[in-house]
Amino acid sequence: MLKLNVKNETSRLRVVVLGTAISNGPTPKAEEAYDPKSLEHILANTYPVEADMVAEMEAFNSVFQKYGVTVLRPEMIDNYNQIFVRDIGFVIDDTFVKSNILPDRERELDAIQYVIDQINPENVVRPPEDVHIEGGDVMLWNDYIFIGTYKGSDYSNYITARTNMQGVNFIKNLFPEKKIKEFDLVKSKIEARDNALHLDCCFQPVGKDKGIIYKRGFREEADYMFLVNLFGKENLFHITREEMYNMNSNVFSIAENVVVSEKNFTRLNNWLRANGFVVEEIPYAEIAKQEGLLRCSTLPLVRD
Structure with a gap:
């Protein structure tokens, strides 16, 4: 049995699910795009090709091997995008929460069922249908659970709005001992530079007391100030609009002092090193074209 344990974003990683780009399928049609950045690259004929994405994910996998992390991969679905496993589930403490994701993506959960079968069934939760919540919006910080949401009355009009207030309240009820703080995120269907698809697109903790943040990703300045005060x-390393677009906040921590980052994030990587982090740089710019990066590609199951 897998004994789940995840209490924050940065403790030493032991077991993780890493997505796969094998048999990723053809370039989607414009009307099939889930987010504005993918749409932008579809229309520009710059959408990433499978071979490049497979190579990038293998570079990520090799870093996990270097640190002795147990890596599990989804079962392959022919001609299907299975890169972003963070969307389909997440672990809080010892509980695995299955996401209510976009209906088209339900098969992705089936592809990791063999992993879920290794977890005590009492520790596996599926929210009711009206609860929308995805792993990219759920961020653990010891006593806190940070949750990205969208509070606009036009929530249902946005395919980029992935976690609703029912999702926030579901987590509050499931973990009454935790401090739950939701953040109202800026959404756009047409401009990727103004779309915080998930909380990890505009904020992420690193180390014991640091974080990467994009101020304009938050609809309310009070939400941004909450993190500044905390x-x-x-x-806090403040990223620019273009750095947010390139997913600078979507790095991934293997340990409190080890961060996997994209090799082109020069300003961020220099700041991380100046603050004592070991930065494992890998190429991930092709996968970034789908509005997801390193954190999005992972589903941590066990940390120290």
Whole structure:
């Protein structure tokens, strides 16, 4: 049996599900795009090809091997995108929560059922249908659970709005001992530079007390200020609109002092090193064209 344990974003990683780009399928049609960044690349004929994405994910996998992390992969679905496993589920403490994802993506959960079967069934939860919540919006920080949402009355009009307030309240009820803080995120169906698809597109903790943040990803300045007050402004690396677009906040921590980052994130990677982090740089710019990056490609199951 798998004994789940995830309490934050940065403790030493032991077991993780890493997505796969094998048999990723053809370039989607414009009307099939789930987000504005993918649409942008579909229309520009710059959408990533499978071979490049497979190579990038193998570079990520090799870093996990270097640190002795047990890596599980989804079962392959022919001609289907299975890169972003963070969307389909997440672990809080010892509980696996299955996401209510976009209906077209239900097969992705089936592809990791063999992993879920290794978990005590009492520790596997599926929210009711009206509860929308995806792993990219759920961020653990010890006593806190940060959750990205969209509070606009036009929620149902946005395919980029993935977690609703019913999702926030579901987690509050499931973990009454935790401090739950939701963040109202900026959404756009047409401009990727103004679309915080998930919370990890505009914020992520690193180390013990630091974080990466994009101020304009939050609809309310009070939400941004909450994080500034919690972490301290001097401990936050502020990214620009273009850096947010390139997914600079979507790095991934293997340990408190080890961060996997995209090799082109020069300004961020220099800041991380200056603050004592070991930065494992890999190429991931092709996968980034689908509005997801390193955190999106992972589903941590066990951390120390």
